[in-house]
Amino acid sequence: MGKTVLWTCLSLLCFFSSAFAGTITGHVECPGARTNPWAVVYVDQMSGREFSPPAEHALMDQVAKEFVPHVLPVLKGTTVDFRNSDPFKHNVFSPDEAADEFNLGSWGQGEKRSYTFPKTGEAVMLCDLHPEMEGWIVVLPTPYFAVTDGNGNYAIKDVPAGAYTLKTWHKKLKPAEAQVTVSESGESKADFTLKK
Numbered sequence: 375m376g377k378t379v380l381w382t383c384l385s386l387l388c389f390f391s392s393a394f395a396g397t398i399t400g401h402v403e404c405p406g407a408r409t410n411p412w413a414v415v416y417v418d419q420m421s422g423r424e425f426s427p428p429a430e431h432a433l434m435d436q437v438a439k440e441f442v443p444h445v446l447p448v449l450k451g452t453t454v455d456f457r458n459s460d461p462f463k464h465n466v467f468s469p470d471e472a473a474d475e476f477n478l479g480s481w482g483q484g485e486k487r488s489y490t491f492p493k494t495g496e497a498v499m500l501c502d503l504h505p506e507m508e509g510w511i512v513v514l515p516t517p518y519f520a521v522t523d524g525n526g527n528y529a530i531k532d533v534p535a536g537a538y539t540l541k542t543w544h545k546k547l548k549p550a551e552a553q554v555t556v557s558e559s560g561e562s563k564a565d566f567t568l569k570k
Contacts, residue, residue, distance in 0.1 A: 396556040398530040398540065402522045403567040404547055410526025412445045413568065414512050414543040416519035417533060418551070425517055427451030431488065434499065434509060436464045441499050441509025445545070447519045448511060450494050457486040465502045472513050473497035496543065512543050540564050 402413040432454045435442040439460065448454060458464045458481055466487070467477035472495030478487045480503060491497070491513045499509035520528040535558045541551045547568035554564050 394558045395532045395534050396558065396560045396562060398518075398533055398554055398556060398562045398564060400528060400564040400566065402526045402528065402542060402544075402565070404526065404544060405567065406570055407544075407546065411522050411524045412510075412544070413522040413526070413528075413547075413566075414445060414447045414514075414519060415522065415528045415530065415564075415566070416447065416512075416514045416541055416543070417516045417530065418539040418541050419515040420536075420538065423516070425449055425515075427453070427490075428517075431455045433457060434511065435459050436466075436501070436507075439504050439507055441507060443509075443521070445510045445512065445521055447514055447521060447543075448491060449517045450513050450515060451490065451492065452513075453488050453490040454511060455486045455488050456499075458483055463503060464507075467500055467502060468497045468511075469500075470497040471495060473511070496545075498545075510545055542566050542568060544568055546570070 404410045427449050432448050432452055434446050435457045437459045456466045461483050463480045463482050465480040469475055472493055494513045494515050497511045501507040518530050518533050520530045522528045533556045535556050537555045539551055540554045542549050550566045552564045554562050556562050
């Protein structure tokens with residue numbers, strides 16, 4: 375009986391949370407870039423709100439001497455697993471402060487090592503065994519973010535109703551921001567053209 379009541383309460387909580395949340399969609403144009411993917415769009419810090427990191431780890435793989443995905447946005451405090459799917463050793467390190475300048479060492483195919491990102495910011499992922507490799511982890515203050523697709527489109531779902539500052543990140547282009555108001559169960563739109 376107790377479990378049934380608990381399950382019902384959790385179901386209602388999820389329902390009402392979704393019922394009073396909207397979606398932010400839009401397009402990010404990246405002039406000078408070969409294509410428009412790999413821009414991150416996110417809701418900036420919400421006043422008075424702190425978010426617990428997910429229990430489930432995020433994943434950045436190493437496949438054919440590439441970091442996959444090339445850009446991985448995560449909430450502050452998230453643990454990222456770095457898996458090696460290549461038939462030779464890889465290393466992962468970052469010289470950036472957002473990653474505390476970590477070096478996870480080297481490991482072989484099928485193995486993985488993990489790191490928890492404790493602060494917001496951007497961190498480039500590198501492999502000292504394969505200098506051509508480069509990936510990015512963008513550590514954000516809220517869980518409301520998206521990465522643009524190959525056409526530059528994005529969608530951030532389940533954003534609570536309210537007025538927010540929306541920001542962008544791109545590894546080569548300057549950040550941009552816009553004010554957006556999210557309505558209950560509605561869709562808000564924000565387009566960006568990034569500059570060098």
